[in-house]
Amino acid sequence: MPNILIIDDDQSSSRTLKLHFSSSGFDVKTAASADEGLDVLLANPIDVVVSDIRMPGRDGLSLLTDIRRERPDVPVIMITAFHDLDSTVAAMQGGAIDYITKPIDLDDLEAAVDKALRMRVESDGDALLVEGGDEAATIIGRTRAMKNVFKSIGMVSQSNVTVLILGESGTGKELVARAIHKAGPDADKPFVAVNCAALVETLLESDLFGHEKGAFTGAVNARRGKVDLAGEGTLFLDEIGELSPRMQGKLLRLLEEREYTPVGGTHAKISSARFVAATNVDLAQKVTDGEFREDLYYRLNVFSIDLPPLRERQEDIPLLVEHLLKRINKENHKSIRRVPGNVMDRLVGYAWPGNVRQLENVLIKAVVMSQGDILHLAQLPDEMLEGAAESDGELANEDRLASDSATLSLKDIEREHILSVLESTDWHKGKACEILGTSRPKLDRRIKEYGLKPRMAVNGGMGK
Ligand SMILES: Nc1ncnc2c1ncn2[C@@H]1O[C@H](COP(=O)(O)OP(=O)(O)OP(=O)(O)O)[C@@H](O)[C@H]1O
Ligand SMILES: [Mg+2]
Incomplete structure (x- = not known):
């Protein structure tokens, strides 16, 4: 029965992993901190260690250095934040045999553990120490290819x-x-x-x-x-x-x-x-x-x-949009904080022949043109808006406004207008009434009639 040591300060995550590996036939030990983990490792026969990087007190990277010194034959798999390139690189340099990103996919983790156990026999115990260089450029990506x-x-x-x-x-x-x-x-x-x-x-x-x-x-x-x-x-x-x-x-x-x-x-x-x-x-x-x-x-x-190419990693697009918008906001003294769902759909669905550079350029243009804090569909280049209305039934009405306005009813236009005013005022109905020149009860009726709802911010809101 292989022995696995799980080091994680998060009790519930540690419990889940323990349950999983016990049922897969492992003898599981757990520890809630780097120091405790090292003690358990030195006192027990351990075949493989899985350790979180970010823990209160001493972090997993410093623990990794100790493990490589004390028990160079024991393979270590690190758990990192999903787009934290710095700690991932540091973990690999520090001698981790592999790493898994959060949120943890148990199949991925188990595959990594299996591989670690198989490689154990060949391990040469060479330890590479982590030194400085912690401001590596941020490269965004959570897809397998980017990992x-x-x-x-x-x-x-x-x-x-x-x-x-x-x-x-x-x-x-x-x-x-x-x-x-x-x-x-x-x-x-x-x-x-x-x-x-x-x-x-x-x-x-x-x-x-x-x-x-x-x-x-x-x-x-x-x-x-x-x-x-x-x-x-x-x-x-x-x-x-x-x-x-x-x-x-x-x-x-x-x-x-x-x-x-x-x-x-x-x-x-x-x-x-x-x-x-x-x-x-x-x-x-x-x-x-x-x-x-x-x-x-x-x-x-x-x-x-x-x-x-970007079109083969659509999953990364929302993250890239968030990352690039932050940078572009700063460089242009703008504060675009929200990307409505239908705009994000369009960004994710586009084929991006020019890849991340083109995405960056599209966002720069949109940010420069925009007034409030929302990235509007109309600010995307024409070629991204073509042929959308017919092919994509689930898109919101404002897509049709931008791409196919000839077929829009007045109601559609009114709905779009009210929604964009509400969004640009952060759903402050009083301000929206002023802009729309209407009364509060009338606005409320329209909101109900059109089923308007605030849309989600990118990744729970950028810096707001
Ligand atoms: N994964 C990524 N995460 C964050 N930014 C990225 C990523 N990939 C590319 N970028 C950004 O996209 C732009 C283009 O990247 P870069 O210049 O490295 O591409 P390239 O492959 O060298 O392009 P070219 O072939 O046009 O020279 C840069 O601003 C870069 O910061
Ligand atoms: Mg280049």
Whole structure:
């Protein structure tokens, strides 16, 4: 019978887990704090630990460090807040074998426990300590594909291996590259991005490798290249698929031998940077077509991270909307706090060919146009409103107003108008009456007649 230790300060969650694992044939021990957990672990034969990260007193990450030191053979699975990239990365770096996000899916947890038990035999007990770097860029995502991305960031950030990030444009490739850098031991060293799609090959070469004085017309002074500027930090090679054949050769030398020569220079220099490359083109296809060197492709593709397009992770859209709105509000001194259900439906249902970047741009435009604190349907671009009324019967009336106003009755328009006034006044009926030029009893009758109700705020309200 395998022994499992569950460390969680939340009694009810701990009880649920105990019940579940007992009925699955485990011998279950529980502890309500990090210190108690460590005591139980040291006093009992334990095969696997499941620990919450956030606990009063000492947190799960600091406990993880102790467990790796005292009992390096015992696999630990951490439980993190669902979109907390920082603690997830820290947990993976701290030597957790896996992590599960809240709310806990018992099947996921059990699969992780099974895997941990199987891997136990092969465990090498290498402990990676968590150090600093706690302000990793926030990457939003709760879908399985994004959780895998988080895991990859956690795993790869500790090594110096070359990483290739693949994904359509706007899926967050640069964000992930920065997260890898920030989560690594050289986070305090520079992160330097180079766009490999430069139009003029020699400019790219000089941008990357620098040039000597007089190397070409206009090279009045010598200049350091970005490889040099990156030092022991990260060199982010963006749009790597656009490299010319000659530059592909030079890059291969950089990746393989760590050598490069400034334009007009005679001596090779050595780089100690970590290389992270990104592309939105199908590199394997380019290799097949003879447009991209196979040897460079293999050199780049040591560890790749695939970013899913936004349309394949619709579940993440409401979270992204909330996250991006907060940022956009701040940058534009606006305070959009509510996204009505029908607007959110439209955002979630859209195909987003430009992915998160396009979502961000749509939200920026909408926020800039808006007056009150509500994001209105009419502020979305036309192409998002087309063909909705017929295809989607459950959408609210105001959808039809925006997309198909010709078929609207006066009643529909009145209903829409009253609702939007109510929403813009936060359902303050007195103010709404003033704006509508009507009396309170009349307004109440209309509310009843049209069945108007306040709509839910995004995720229970943003900062209100
Ligand atoms: N998962 C995410 N969570 C939060 N913000 C995101 C996420 N993905 C992308 N973004 C935001 O979307 C925008 C585009 O991301 P980024 O520039 O990293 O994409 P990209 O894949 O490099 O795009 P391109 O191919 O156009 O260069 C940025 O503002 C970024 O902060
Ligand atoms: Mg980019």
